[in-house]
Amino acid sequence: MKKGRVWKYGDDVNTDVIFPGKYTYSVLEPEEMARHALEDLDPDFARKVKPGDVIVAGRNFGCGSSREQAATCLKHAGVQAVIAKSFARIFFRNAINQGLPVLQSEEAVDSIATGEEIEIDFSSGKIKTKKGVFTFSPFPESVLGILEEGGLIPYTRKKLKGKK
Amino acid sequence: MGKTFSEKILGLKAGREVQAGEVVTVSPDRILSHDNSAAIIKEFKKLGVKSVKAPQKLVIILDHIVPASSEKYASNHKTIREFVAEQNIPNFFDVPNGICHQVFSENGFALPGKLILGADSHTTSYGAFGAFSAGIGRSEVASLWAVDETWLRVPETIRIEINGKLPSGVYAKDVILKIIGDEGADRANYKAVEFTGEAVKKFSLASRLVLTNMAAEMGAKNGYCEPDEKTIQWLGDRAKDDFNVVTSDPDAVFEAVLKHDIFSLEPQVACPHTVDNVKPISEVEGTGFHQALIGTCTNGRLEDLEVAAGILKGKKVHPQVRVLVIPASRQEYLKALKKGIIEILAEAGCIILNPGCGPCLGAHQGVLAPGEVALSTANRNFRGRMGSRESEIYLASPATVAASSIEGKIEDPRKFL
Numbered sequence: 001m002k003k004g005r006v007w008k009y010g011d012d013v014n015t016d017v018i019f020p021g022k023y024t025y026s027v028l029e030p031e032e033m034a035r036h037a038l039e040d041l042d043p044d045f046a047r048k049v050k051p052g053d054v055i056v057a058g059r060n061f062g063c064g065s066s067r068e069q070a071a072t073c074l075k076h077a078g079v080q081a082v083i084a085k086s087f088a089r090i091f092f093r094n095a096i097n098q099g100l101p102v103l104q105s106e107e108a109v110d111s112i113a114t115g116e117e118i119e120i121d122f123s124s125g126k127i128k129t130k131k132g133v134f135t136f137s138p139f140p141e142s143v144l145g146i147l148e149e150g151g152l153i154p155y156t157r158k159k160l161k162g163k164k
Numbered sequence: 165m166g167k168t169f170s171e172k173i174l175g176l177k178a179g180r181e182v183q184a185g186e187v188v189t190v191s192p193d194r195i196l197s198h199d200n201s202a203a204i205i206k207e208f209k210k211l212g213v214k215s216v217k218a219p220q221k222l223v224i225i226l227d228h229i230v231p232a233s234s235e236k237y238a239s240n241h242k243t244i245r246e247f248v249a250e251q252n253i254p255n256f257f258d259v260p261n262g263i264c265h266q267v268f269s270e271n272g273f274a275l276p277g278k279l280i281l282g283a284d285s286h287t288t289s290y291g292a293f294g295a296f297s298a299g300i301g302r303s304e305v306a307s308l309w310a311v312d313e314t315w316l317r318v319p320e321t322i323r324i325e326i327n328g329k330l331p332s333g334v335y336a337k338d339v340i341l342k343i344i345g346d347e348g349a350d351r352a353n354y355k356a357v358e359f360t361g362e363a364v365k366k367f368s369l370a371s372r373l374v375l376t377n378m379a380a381e382m383g384a385k386n387g388y389c390e391p392d393e394k395t396i397q398w399l400g401d402r403a404k405d406d407f408n409v410v411t412s413d414p415d416a417v418f419e420a421v422l423k424h425d426i427f428s429l430e431p432q433v434a435c436p437h438t439v440d441n442v443k444p445i446s447e448v449e450g451t452g453f454h455q456a457l458i459g460t461c462t463n464g465r466l467e468d469l470e471v472a473a474g475i476l477k478g479k480k481v482h483p484q485v486r487v488l489v490i491p492a493s494r495q496e497y498l499k500a501l502k503k504g505i506i507e508i509l510a511e512a513g514c515i516i517l518n519p520g521c522g523p524c525l526g527a528h529q530g531v532l533a534p535g536e537v538a539l540s541t542a543n544r545n546f547r548g549r550m551g552s553r554e555s556e557i558y559l560a561s562p563a564t565v566a567a568s569s570i571e572g573k574i575e576d577p578r579k580f581l
């Protein structure tokens with residue numbers, strides 16, 4: 001179980017407001033990316049986010065660009081997970097590949113308020129909120145493997161080493 | 165039971181029969197990346213392997229910030245050039261060539277039946293030629309460079325039937341904007357979208373590319389148009405490899421079949437700040453703006469420049485607006501030049517920029533100040549995309565952008581025909 005404070009947003013939070021396009025080729029270090037996280041959606045976020053915080057959002061989170069920095073900047077800002085009603089496809093892959101858990105649960109999203117503290121149990125697939133306990137389908141083996149290694153790069157590296 | 169094109173292409177790649185919903189491990193035919201190759205190289209180096217497994221599959225095209233506008237971008241380009249030389253990557257297109265999706269297509273890498281993965285969300289474009297093509301992130305590309313395989317979920321397919329004839333002054337861009345407006349920005353999330361119907365058959369390949377390019381804005385994993393004689397003719401001796409046309413069976417199972425009639429379609433405009441916030445031109449006419457952009461991977465081809473020139477010929481752009489014209493590639497630029505189109509546009513007062521992405525992603529060549537409004541032929545109008553987060557972007561067809569440029573406010577292009 002991991003506790004986290006919630007930042008709640010609406011539907012269609014796109015990659016340009018998560019990590020502006022103008023930085024995609026100039027801001028290269030993850031720590032610096034984190035300083036621009038959600039800059040065009042919520043200028044307060046990057047200053048006030050604390051390790052372990054959780055982003056909760058509506059439908060189609062992460063739509064738009066394939067830029068992986070959208071996941072990287074959240075991960076390095078200390079976000080432990082994103083819970084949304086649904087995710088855009090490339091963002092979903094990128095988040096897993098960056099070792100950032102993305103959880104889908106419509107009911108949980110509807111019941112959670114901004115600023116509230118919630119608990120997430122990744123192994124059993126449960127989200128505990130003020131209004132009750134909600135479930136999300138646990139990750140398949142392969143995805144868990146990537147998350148546990150902290151992303152696709154360390155995961156592939158390990159796999160390649162094993163082969164040698 | 166029949167199969168969709170997605171099931172067939174991914175089945176061929178996986179070496180077995182597959183159905184929508186299954187996860188397959190596949191090795192792509194081509195892997196695209198652009199300026200983000202610098203970041204991919206950085207990830208690749210962390211993997212502990214020395215060389216790219218299948219260098220001949222990589223296609224690297226510099227287009228996003230070309231020529232480099234700062235030391236940082238210049239260093240990225242330099243890193244990429246050095247890597248290309250060191251790894252013997254045969255298909256490298258340096259800064260003079262143009263936007264990755266156009267350059268990739270016109271050089272014959274986008275072929276029917278192929279599996280193409282690219283580090284760009286508009287990789288969906290190549291479905292216009294009957295390929296299965298999808299965008300992925302940079303860690304995945306780095307990993308693909310090293311191991312040459314990845315997993316994909318076989319998508320369900322939504323078929324969109326477009327019927328009717330385009331009214332005059334209305335274009336493929338208006339059709340796709342209308343569809344996205346009606347269906348919503350996440351209607352096709354994780355899905356394949358197959359565009360079909362008599363209208364699509366009549367469309368040029370350039371117009372089909374507008375549809376598959378913008379399928380990404382409905383959340384689609386990939387877009388697709390069935391290859392026909394026009395496709396084969398277009399590919400002609402461009403095709404880099406042999407290919408087989410793969411099509412959906414008549415009895416394939418589609419998740420949905422959506423019908424859109426375009427008989428009486430009006431020009432459409434996507435309003436700030438989402439692509440599905442679409443209105444008919446009559447509702448936004450008169451809206452003022454500061455900068456217009458005719459270009460991008462959506463609408464920067466010869467046919468688009470030609471339409472714009474048809475409207476701007478002998479006219480002047482409004483003194484209070486800046487009009488940027490960016491041909492999608494050097495090949496398209498040259499064709500437009502030879503036809504006198506560039507001259508017409510320049511005489512009208514347009515600023516002609518070198519082929520590339522230009523200000524589409526807000527990094528250089530005409531970014532927006534706070535409070536400014538842009539009218540663009542691009543595919544995305546998210547907040548802050550072209551510069552300040554206090555700016556706004558409207559999306560429309562090249563005809564609408566050209567007509568509006570004369571008036572200095574959003575104008576119906578049909579008045580100029």
Ligand code: SF4
Nearest residue numbers: 263460461521524525
């Ligand atoms: S023109 Fe715009 S949308 Fe197209 S590849 Fe370039 S930045 Fe992306």
